[in-house]
Amino acid sequence: MHSYVYGELEVVQLLAFADNYLYLISSDSRQTWTAIDPGDAGVIEQALEQLGGRLTRILATHHHVDHVGGIAKLKDLFGAKVYGPQNCKKDCRVGISSLDKDSSELEDHRIRLLEVPGHTACHVAYYFAEHSCVFVGDALFAMGCGRLFTGTMENLHASVQNLLSLPEKTQVFCAHEYTLRNFEFAESLGRLSPEQKARKNRVLTLRKDELPTVPFLVADEKATSPFYTSSLAKFKECRLLRDIF
């Protein structure tokens, strides 16, 4: 469990399955919590026991089971209100029946909803502009992005570009620890730049102690990710190569 504090916003990062990150966030000194992409209810329950406070809200970025698998149970246990991309009902079979509201109806106006389709046809990110952090699910990873499932390559490219157009100081909280593997992929494309080498060294140091490389900065991603390109053709080539890496 790792905790990050941005003003009154606390972000608690929890590891689940092999390499998923689930999040609990609170902006009232741990009295109430919002869970983001709770793929595993047990992990959230256990964390809440330690942290104290009530789970009042659940935000889902997209319908994949490692992101929504814990929602039904948590909703039953805590009566938390569930938000997610409502319009993805058609391609969702898991978890979506627990959705109460479309994310665009979030009553907390400090959270900005970003539509980031591609990995799935409906995928949203939750942006806390005041606190300079964004929760992106599988739309963006450190040195990478989620593969195409039900969206289009054009969607995916535009979503990565849009997320990386956020202010450079924005901390990106993604849902998987894929950074080192993504660096191996970047190396397969050619020699690393000095910026990439420096970032890789920082990542290696963290991973040696099994520490998370997430969150990461938009600035670092723009300086080093092979997926940050205005060219759709280049992006597509990179994505297809990564799929078979």
Ligand SMILES: [Zn+2]
């Ligand atoms: Zn996914």
